Amino acid sequence: MFFDSWNELLRVLVMTELASPILVAAVRASGKRTLSKMNAFDLVVTVALGSTPATILLNRQVALWEGALALVSLVVLQFVTAWAPVRFRSVRRLVKSEPALLLYEGRMLHEAMRRQRVAPDEVRQAIRAQGAGALERVHAVVLRRTAASA
Known part of the structure; x- marks a missing residue:
């Protein structure tokens, strides 16, 4: 009821110890984008970076190195998605x-x-969060990819 076998518990423990450093390395390699301001693709990669180790740990059909390859692939895709908009305007419009x-x-x-x-209530809430009381006192509210700012 609580677990299938001691071998499976040992497997999860060992895989956790082996996969954790790989995940940390992948997040570090992906740079600050994964941990800070995100566009939609950065968010997808970040969620996938969290989901992949769970699959490695709990699905015995996924080998450690298959999961590691998936993590590396996600980081490479994130690098390409960060690099391409800087070089190509059409990609920038698509991604940013x-x-x-x-x-x-x-x-x-x-x-x-x-x-x-x-x-409108969300705009008022953003204005209150910035400490401005009345709408008339606010010059502008701009919705950016990180948050609304007044």
Whole structure:
């Protein structure tokens, strides 16, 4: 009921000890992008970097080196996705999101808010979080890939 066999428990323990340094190396190799501001692909890679070791540890059909190859492949894809937008404008438009102006000179820009799927209450909440009380006192609210800033 609690486990199938002592061998399986030992396998999970050994695989954890072997896979953990590989995961740490993969996250370190992927750079600060994985741990900081993310675009959509960075988020997908980060989630996959967390999911892959779980598969390695718990699925006996996945060998350690197969999982390590998957981790390395994800890091390489992230490097390519970070490098290509710097070199190619068309890739940049595909990968990077442009900031969106949601409020200007105290007036909410409702069409922009609809396009970005942002409710007026969310704009007000972002303004309060920045310590500004009244909308009229706010010059602009811009939705960026990290958060809205007032």
